[in-house]
Amino acid sequence: MARAVRFDRYGGTDVLYVADVEVPAPRPGEVLVAVRAAGINPGEAAIRDGGLAAMFPATFPSGEGSDLAGVVEQVGDGAGPFAAGDEVMGWTDGRASHAEYVAVPADHLIRKPAGLSWEVAGSLYVxxxxxxxxxxxxxxxxxxxxxxxxxxxxxxxxxxxxxxxxxxxxxxxxxxxxxxxxxxxxxxxxxxxxxxxxxxxxxxxxxxxxxxxxxxxxxxxxxxxxxxxxxxxxxxxxxxxxxxxxxxxxxxxTAASVEVLAEVAELVASGRVRMPIAATYPLDEVRAAFEELEKRHTHGKIVLVP
Missing domain, CATH: 3.40.50.720 (NAD(P)-binding Rossmann-like Domain)
Incomplete structure (x- = not known):
């Protein structure tokens, strides 16, 4: 079992909780990633409170989160060049990265540049x-x-x-x-x-x-x-x-691709672009993390660290 953020209805930060769930098994073309950092974003708050229900409806119970960085734990059949132990970064379209483990399509991942911290890598995609x-x-x-x-x-x-x-x-x-x-x-x-x-x-x-x-x-x-x-x-x-x-x-x-992510990641790793990290929170403090985000005065990114 592993921990993952969930919500069962639309609402404020009070609807968020951390549940024990089964560790997902990677399907063909996917890798299982042990998440080291996962950024949070205003769009996730809007999905949770129902503000984007017409465009992006939730199915309950819902997970959340797109950004992620972590270590490959297991590789599904045909999952490309990755192997267990690889440090990777990328995204999931399954609203699932705010968790200890997430199964991610291999074509949504790149290798994490050595110069990036987990916090920066895990909050860079969106x-x-x-x-x-x-x-x-x-x-x-x-x-x-x-x-x-x-x-x-x-x-x-x-x-x-x-x-x-x-x-x-x-x-x-x-x-x-x-x-x-x-x-x-x-x-x-x-x-x-x-x-x-x-x-x-x-x-x-x-x-x-x-x-x-x-x-x-x-x-x-x-x-x-x-x-x-x-x-x-x-x-x-x-x-x-x-x-x-x-x-x-x-x-x-309109720019969701590993090529774009790799280009931006290299700019950050080289120091040409700086990625400020405003705060980090453990998974259990996901409510506090979103409360801070929703004040809309944050300089840089807020990151969950499972």
């Missing part, structure tokens, strides 16, 4: 491929000035750095405590609050070329107010606003 999709969606390149909302959050932190890798100038919208960090990675920090559009115009007198929203619909509206071309606005969260204004909503599903 934010890494989402950030990659955002940067690609707006066609970021040298000479662009691009604004990013929630620029110090899990996705935003990586978006800003991928934009810098591509040679863009970045305006990072974030609360004051995160300004020093944003400056350290080459962004121009700007605070939330009144007259934001005017303050952005003052920061970028030649205009904003693209806008990436990782927070909510008010920033889609802000991007339109700033005169950004609709095909260079991308949101990963405000789907209704994306439809209303005719802007893009490309995220993890």
């Amino acid at each position: 934010v890494g491929v989402t950030a990659y999709a955002c940067v690609r969606a707006v066609g970021a390149g040298p000479g662009d000035t691009i604004a990013v909302s929630a620029a110090a959050g899990g996705v935003g932190s990586v978006v800003v750095q991928l934009l810098k890798v591509r040679g863009a100038d970045v305006i990072g919208i974030a609360s004051d405590p995160h300004h020093a960090w944003l400056s350290s990675i080459g962004a121009m920090p700007i605070s939330y609050g009144d007259d934001l559009a005017q303050r952005i115009r003052e920061e970028a007198p030649s205009g904003v070329d693209a806008f990436i929203d990782t927070f909510g619909p008010e920033y889609v509206r802000l991007a339109v107010e700033l005169g950004v071309a609709r095909d260079r606005i991308n949101t990963v969260i405000a789907f209704d606003a994306a439809k209303e204004y005719g802007v893009k909503s490309e995220g993890s599903s």
Whole structure:
């Protein structure tokens, strides 16, 4: 038996619990991974509370979690180049990584670069491929000035750095405590609050070329107010606003591949992109981990360590 996070109905963090479950057996094409770290994400909270029930309904009892890193325990038939003892990272589509063991398709895994900690490797997939999709969606390149909302959050932190890798100038919208960090990675920090559009115009007198929203619909509206071309606005969260204004909503599903994950992982392992870890929690404290996440002021990633 092994421990895994479960919930039996939609609701707040109080519906989460840790259950004893059978260790899954890998099917053909899968490997069994002993999880060392698994990141948590806002989308998982939205699935749990029913906010995404129309798009991503849950079947109860439900597990949760996509991101993972760990050690291969057992290999199913035809599971590719992996062997027991290999250190791997990747994702599961089965809402199952918040657990001690998870069976994962081999084509959802890469070998963990030696330079990555378990915590970073185990929380990189969702934010890494989402950030990659955002940067690609707006066609970021040298000479662009691009604004990013929630620029110090899990996705935003990586978006800003991928934009810098591509040679863009970045305006990072974030609360004051995160300004020093944003400056350290080459962004121009700007605070939330009144007259934001005017303050952005003052920061970028030649205009904003693209806008990436990782927070909510008010920033889609802000991007339109700033005169950004609709095909260079991308949101990963405000789907209704994306439809209303005719802007893009490309995220993890449009960049979900081991090739993209490997590219981002190498950037992090080489030090060109930094992946801040805000906090780690043992599996038994999954409620506290999500309570912290749902305050929406986290700098970087929150990670479960089974």
